[in-house]
Amino acid sequence: MWKYVKTLQYPVNIKKKDLKMAKYLITQYGGANGELAAALRYLNQRYSMPDDKGKALLTDIGTEELGHIEIICAMVHQLTKGATIEELEKVGLGGHYSEHGYGLFPTNADGETFDVKYINTTGDPLADLSENMAAEQKARAVYENLINLSDDKDVIDVLLFLRQREVVHFNRFKELYEEYKIKGYE
């Protein structure tokens, strides 16, 4: 069961409208290395974890990722606030508008919709944990690309925070991977 807390994990207060950045950033919602894929991947993989440490870690990191989806969505919401149809069209979001209006939708930066195949589960704890280590590294790399694309401190500060979370998660998965390898789980 989950419990909603009425706050973001890290505050988002973006003052400047930036539709281009919103278009790039949405990939951390609906892209292959995004937060939605991460949350669903870990929460889906936990059922085949072989011991208490794995069941707990996948549940708790998966839960934190749900909070990161919310941070990304908050950023996109604030970056697009008050945008006109013409402005949306100018940055290539006319297609998004025609399908979703001013609503959010999980796509990557090219507008491709979220694909459940991103979840990647084999049921083999070593394969799944190394998948997750790679996923955290890929998400870190995408956050770095996004930081490079932004010149707004209100955006960059949040991305630096989220990037650092990928670093910590990677290390926790790695610890568990190494322990499972020694224990001979497969």
Add this chain to the structure above:
Amino acid sequence: MNNNFYNIPEDWYQEFNNNFNVTNKQMDPSLADPKEAFLRGNLFNNLYDPYKNYRYGNLKPTNQKEELLYNILMYKFALIELNLYLDTHPNNSSMINLYKKYLMEEKKLCDQYENTYGPLTVDSENLGTNSWNWIKSPWPWEGTK
């Protein structure tokens, strides 16, 4: 596009080496204080990995509500970090004690916040009696100003 629009000394992150250790036990990881941990998104000094010469955000609260909220977020963050650490190190009693200490701090601040500004969870003891104040804006994605 500009990677360096604020001026940051190259060695800014070196100052983070003066951390406090929760206990003297050698096995315990070196931790940042809760504020620094929250701002940089990482409680563990051995895991902290800054990006280029970017300095993490400073999050200056602009009013009392924000100040209280940021303090709550700070403790919530430390709790998440300790939670994940304890998942893979469940027998570290000094970390469990620190978790409990931060949990008490967080509860105290949440209670104070909810008393004045409304509930953070729908099962809060501070739900209003005259009107259902759970629905009151701002919702998290609308900012904290």
